[in-house]
Amino acid sequence: MSARYSATRTALRTGAIMVVFTLVFTALMAATHRVTQPAIEASAQDAQRRLIDEVLPPGSYDNDLLADVVRFGPAPQIGMDEGGRVWRARKGGEPVALIAEGAATDGYSGRIALLVAVNTNGLLSGVRVTQHKETPGLGDYIDPKKDRRKDMPWIGQFAIATWKDVNTAAWTVRKDGGTFGYRTGATISARAVVRAAGRSTAFVVERMDALFAAPSGGVLGE
Structure with a gap:
């Protein structure tokens, strides 16, 4: 097996690992966003409501x-x-x-x-x-x-x-x-x-x- 072939295979394997990692990370971030977004929005609304209650x-x-x-x-x-x-x-x-x-x-x-x-x-x-x-x-x-x-x-x-x-x-x-x-x-x-x-x-x-x-x-x- 030539050194050039071995280097190409290693590069392809590394690239594939990076792609998988990126996909998994993106999926995890998307799932986290879906889970936390309602709580974030509720917290922002509570903060708005408290502020409004201070003036009215x-x-x-x-x-x-x-x-x-x-x-x-x-x-x-x-x-x-x-x-x-x-x-x-x-x-x-x-x-x-x-x-x-x-x-x-x-x-x-x-x-x-x-x-x-x-x-x-x-x-x-x-x-x-x-x-x-x-x-x-x-x-x-x-x-x-x-x-x-x-x-x-x-x-x-x-x-x-x-x-x-x-x-x-x-x-x-x-x-x-x-x-x-x-x-x-x-x-x-x-x-x-x-x-x-x-x-x-x-x-x-x-x-x-x-x-x-x-x-x-x-x-x-x-």
């Missing part, structure tokens, strides 16, 4: 809020260049509130993602920061989980704000002549969140009827 009392609506969702297209005015989602809360079939995604693009360390809940009367039910990179121990108090004032989190002040009673210019921190408080030494983070919350609230209020009327799972304006 669960007893204030009776529909399947996670299933009653509509998307909106690109909205750079609220920091959502690629569009976002709005969850619709209803009780007895009647509109109660909208929970919308928004963002500040001028945080101290970049983009700050928000969730804003607005009742049909224009009253803010709550605001939560869902993603940020603000300085730990300084600007991260915008996130209630990081806020050292557990008795009175900074973000809680939005629950008493009404869009109809606060003009656009007042949706900033008191240092800038606005309505909302901030923590000394970390004004930029608070200013970014307050202004973004104001813009997002205005976006929702101005489109409230259309957002409630849009088909579930659809995109506003299409």
Whole structure:
């Protein structure tokens, strides 16, 4: 048996082993994905539900809020260049509130993602920061989980704000002549969140009827 033949047979055998290994590995990965995907999706839904419960009392609506969702297209005015989602809360079939995604693009360390809940009367039910990179121990108090004032989190002040009673210019921190408080030494983070919350609230209020009327799972304006 020539050395060339032996080398060819070895290469073919090695290639076949690699093919079998790849097929087995792919099958195992696919099976693992099928088994774990439902749990992953359920976990993601639970996380969404907990976050929504922080901005809107669960007893204030009776529909399947996670299933009653509509998307909106690109909205750079609220920091959502690629569009976002709005969850619709209803009780007895009647509109109660909208929970919308928004963002500040001028945080101290970049983009700050928000969730804003607005009742049909224009009253803010709550605001939560869902993603940020603000300085730990300084600007991260915008996130209630990081806020050292557990008795009175900074973000809680939005629950008493009404869009109809606060003009656009007042949706900033008191240092800038606005309505909302901030923590000394970390004004930029608070200013970014307050202004973004104001813009997002205005976006929702101005489109409230259309957002409630849009088909579930659809995109506003299409």
